[in-house]
Amino acid sequence: xxxxxxxxxxxxxxxxxxxxxxxxxxxxxxxxxxxxxxxxxxxxxxxxxxxxxxxxxxxxxxxxxxxxxxxxxxxxxxxxxxxxxxxxxxxxxxxxxxxxxxxxxxxxxxxxxxxxxxxxxxxxxxxxxxxxxxxxxxxxxxxxxxxxxxxxxxxxxxxxx
Numbered sequence: 315x316x317x318x319x320x321x322x323x324x325x326x327x328x329x330x331x332x333x334x335x336x337x338x339x340x341x342x343x344x345x346x347x348x349x350x351x352x353x354x355x356x357x358x359x360x361x362x363x364x365x366x367x368x369x370x371x372x373x374x375x376x377x378x379x380x381x382x383x384x385x386x387x388x389x390x391x392x393x394x395x396x397x398x399x400x401x402x403x404x405x406x407x408x409x410x411x412x413x414x415x416x417x418x419x420x421x422x423x424x425x426x427x428x429x430x431x432x433x434x435x436x437x438x439x440x441x442x443x444x445x446x447x448x449x450x451x452x453x454x455x456x457x458x459x460x461x462x463x464x465x466x467x468x469x470x471x472x473x474x475x
Contacts, residue, residue, distance in 0.1 A: 337422055337457040341374040343408065344416040357418065359428045361445040366428065368418050373408055374401055382458035384451065385441060391451045392443040395458075402438030409435040419444055421454060 345354050347367035354367040378401030383394045397405055408417065412431045419427040419442060427444030446454065 336461060337376070337454050338420070339374075339376040339379065339454070339458065340372040340420040340423075341408075342368040342370070342418045342420065343373050343412060344418065345369050357425050359418065359425045359445075361426070362428060364416075364428050366416060366418060372420075373417070374404055376458055376461050378404065379458050380462055382455045382462075384455050387441075387443060389443060391448045392441050393451060393455055393458075395440045395442055397438050397440070399438075402436075405438065405440065406434060406436040409433070421446065421450075 342355075345367050347354060347356065349367065353369070355370040356365065356367050358365050374397070378397050379395050380398040380401070381396040383396075385392045385394045409431050413433070415431055417429045417431060418425055419429065421444075426446055427442065429440075
């Protein structure tokens with residue numbers, strides 16, 4: 315029994331060590347810098363040196379992504395994100411409410427992009443470009459698609475009517 319538990323523990327540790335790490339994707343809303351620190355987190359977006367205050371709680375995460383696809387652009391690879399029903403609704407609401415403000419995108423707790431909201435987005439999709447190399451972009455797409463495959467089927471399919 316003792317060796318069986320040890321074997322299971324070693325198998326679990328080796329299995330976890332060999333799996334690529336899941337990358338986090340977080341979208342944070344811009345807020346007023348006059349708010350208390352528990353409601354506003356000051357950040358600097360590295361690629362633009364833009365200083366913003368953001369809500370410390372994320373609005374969208376990798377769990378809201380239904381699919382991610384590499385999309386070539388003139389500036390390098392971008393990611394076409396397709397959100398699930400919940401994520402699409404949140405994206406539409408946020409892009410309506412935050413017009414003229416920014417939505418800051420983090421990968422693994424590092425700001426990679428600040429998206430200026432110019433119009434409402436009710437498509438459920440978003441083309442993401444940011445401060446990532448093509449290799450990092452591909453790794454993020456792979457990680458996002460692995461997260462979506464681990465969901466229960468009921469969470470990724472529409473109910474039939």
